[in-house]
Amino acid sequence: MIYLIGPMASGKSTVGKSLATVLSMNFYDTDALVVAEHGSIASIFAAHGEARFRDLEQQTLASVPQGVIATGGGAVLREENCKVLRTGTVVYLEMSEATAASRLKGDNSRPLLAGDAALTSWISLYRKRRAIYESLADVRISVDQKSVLQIVEEILPQLPAM
Numbered sequence: 198m199i200y201l202i203g204p205m206a207s208g209k210s211t212v213g214k215s216l217a218t219v220l221s222m223n224f225y226d227t228d229a230l231v232v233a234e235h236g237s238i239a240s241i242f243a244a245h246g247e248a249r250f251r252d253l254e255q256q257t258l259a260s261v262p263q264g265v266i267a268t269g270g271g272a273v274l275r276e277e278n279c280k281v282l283r284t285g286t287v288v289y290l291e292m293s294e295a296t297a298a299s300r301l302k303g304d305n306s307r308p309l310l311a312g313d314a315a316l317t318s319w320i321s322l323y324r325k326r327r328a329i330y331e332s333l334a335d336v337r338i339s340v341d342q343k344s345v346l347q348i349v350e351e352i353l354p355q356l357p358a359m
């Protein structure tokens with residue numbers, strides 16, 4: 198299993214999909230699996246709160262089939278999830294604030310960033326989570342100013358033989 202972790206908009210979903218294609222592995226995105234079964238993340242947060250979303254995220258991560266897995270940026274908040282991540286190869290996509298700003302403009306799919314034009318929430322969440330991302334990472338890649346393909350090509354030689 199290969200797990201992608203990192204802050205919101207670092208490219209876990211996009212890079213994960215491309216990495217899976219290159220490796221001829223299945224790709225799963227825990228957020229997409231939750232949405233397919235329970236509706237949009239925004240609607241889950243609005244109707245039931247973040248804790249409910251975290252429960253669904255945890256259940257999904259624990260039962261996802263073999264492949265390349267894009268996690269949500271907050272999946273590392275639960276130790277149960279970290280235990281699952283440690284069973285595979287963890288690729289951490291790190292990103293600067295400037296890159297986040299350009300990617301998040303006009304995107305309102307992430308309830309934790311609602312009204313976050315100045316990126317205050319993104320910065321504060323990343324500050325709280327950065328140490329966990331670093332502690333879990335087997336492979337660490339800075340995504341700033343790199344194309345998806347460049348990032349995939351940087352990850353490939355750092356993966357253990359499978």
Ligand SMILES: Nc1ncnc2c1ncn2[C@@H]1O[C@H](COP(=O)(O)OP(=O)(O)O)[C@@H](O)[C@H]1O
Nearest residue numbers: 204205206207208209210211212300343344345
């Ligand atoms: N290397 C990249 N260069 C430019 N844009 C990117 C890159 N990686 C991702 N993106 C774009 O940034 C946004 C966030 O990417 P996404 O894969 O959803 O991140 P995450 O899953 O980590 O939140 C998307 O619009 C995506 O197309």
Ligand SMILES: O=C(O)C1=C[C@@H](OP(=O)(O)O)[C@@H](O)[C@H](O)C1
Nearest residue numbers: 204205206228269270271307308
């Ligand atoms: O960082 C977070 O807490 C979240 C990140 C999102 O996924 P991405 O990191 O793929 O945007 C999604 O799981 C949800 O909106 C919460």
Ligand SMILES: [Mg+2]
Nearest residue numbers: 209210228267
């Ligand atoms: Mg994603």
